[in-house]
Amino acid sequence: MTLLTILFDGVAYGMLLFVLACGLAVTLGLMNFVNLAHGAFAMAGGYVCAVLVNRSGLPFFAALPIAFLVSAAVGALLERTLYRHLYSRSHLDQVLFTIGLVFMSVTAVDYFMGSSQIFIHLPDYLQGQIDIFGLGVGRYRLMIIVICGLLTVALQLTLAKTRFGSRLRAAVDDPRAASGLGINVPQVFALTFAFGCGLAGLGGALGAEILGLDPYFPLKFMIYFLIVVTVGGSSSITGPFLASLLLGIGDVAGKYYVPKLGAFVIYTMMIVILIWRPNGLFGRSAAR
């Protein structure tokens, strides 16, 4: 395993983390809502994909958009019924509420799907490695880099260039002024939240192969998503993206060079960065 392979795997892992966490980057980073249950939406996407591919025999690439849609629909439903009551509450209330949701989702999935880890049957053409300039590159990881890279670019463009993006930024910066300008703030928030959940679901479907899929997924990866957002800071989507890459490469390298320490490296990185810069690496100095 050369340095380049570690770098490649790290980038694939990081990009996957970004797709998984970018919905949280919007709710936590921009809307200032602590959604610890974000991983539950990712898990939902993963299980939807697994059921469709393994039991119904749907092609992998057809199952991915469905995973996105189902997670987004669940997200939209929960946002309209429950989450929206909590936007104005304290962080503590939001934390308690979403922890409750995590516990419920973990046991519900355990009840319906069993507690053992499941795998999604990948098509043959996604397995194995291909040779690029003498470097063995996993096909699946290459696909992840391509898909996640495209998603990242699309997301950045949506936020920066489209009408919806400017509406969202306005709604986040000053909900009152935004609604005064005729922007339907609750609708913008609901759409954004649902979209973020959808992306998480897609990430869960894509990541099942690499991260593993079991009912404890939301608890296991909660900390990773939170690190991405808090370390990345809340000013833009670029911060969380760079944080994801840093985290991905750091995690893969740590597991390769010092396997004895395991996730220790990641937690230490997070604590050091947060002490050094409490608002995140790329955060505004005055967080809202």
Add this chain to the structure above:
Amino acid sequence: MTANSTTHPEIGLLAMQRARWRWPELLFWLVALSAVFLFPNRYLILTEIAWLALFALSLDLILGYAGIVSLGHAAFFGFGGYAAGLLALHGIVTEPVLALLVAGLAAMALGFVTSFLVMRGSDLTRLMVTLGIALLLRELANRFSNITGGSDGLQGIEMQPILGLYSFDIFGKVGFIYCLAVLFVLFLLARRIVNSPFGLSLRAIRNNPLRASAIGIPVNRRLIAIYTIAAFYAGVAGALSTQTTALASLDGFAFDRSADLMLVLIIGGTGYLYGGLIGAFIFKLLQELFSTLTPQYWQFWIGLVLVVIVLIGRERMQRWALYVPRLIMRKFGGAKTPALLPEGDAP
């Protein structure tokens, strides 16, 4: 506790008034003690309630009184638990009470060191850093398995008789009385702390840190002090759990433990000392009930309780819960605000 009591006599007086014992409190402890005779077959769960109550008391000191949110309070619980286990296994300190003290002090040292990390940044940063510290310790305990036993934990811990007199019995009676006694002593200390001028200054900080520092309260020093004290409490709770179950495991550091503890405190109510104790009792009762109904899936119901509590709103729930006691107090009691109930913050 501090120089404030001499500079502001009125504060000292206020603290003294708050510190007076009222009859519902005595009743509470009598009921707790009577459990020894009333439920002889339930010592194990009673013991769990006792150390869980102590653990919740610890979180209440920082969350309810000082307003520090923590998602990683299990760090100190686990640390104290492992400390007590290692002390007993290696025969360094074999007397339970002394071991309890040493384990508590170890957790306290950890609390002092980490308090500097927690003081940085906003609530959100605090949540993250506390969570990170607990996970980091869990990872360390998992990796250094030659010391901690890894995922198997520390097993086969044998405790000497308490104070050389009372040995732990298989029914857990001695264990329960031991835990209850420790809880009571530390409760008295906590009561003393929160009713001192120091405790009053903590409430000022919780209500408005900026204003508190403007009237000359050294905010960070106070927060570090209470965080360190709370770490001692959590460490003792962990040590108690290790001593009474003869086991210390990675679960001690788990996120679930911190989350459950939050629930305990939210059920009982924050910002008054009995909140954690009552919460621990109700939580264990609920857990027992749910785990007999649906053995594998009790966490679902616990989660549902959390969601419902937050949606209803903690203040509203507290008002409902206190409605009947308030009515009774108004009819029979002389005191307008019984000490068992939380003192409402000035509107």
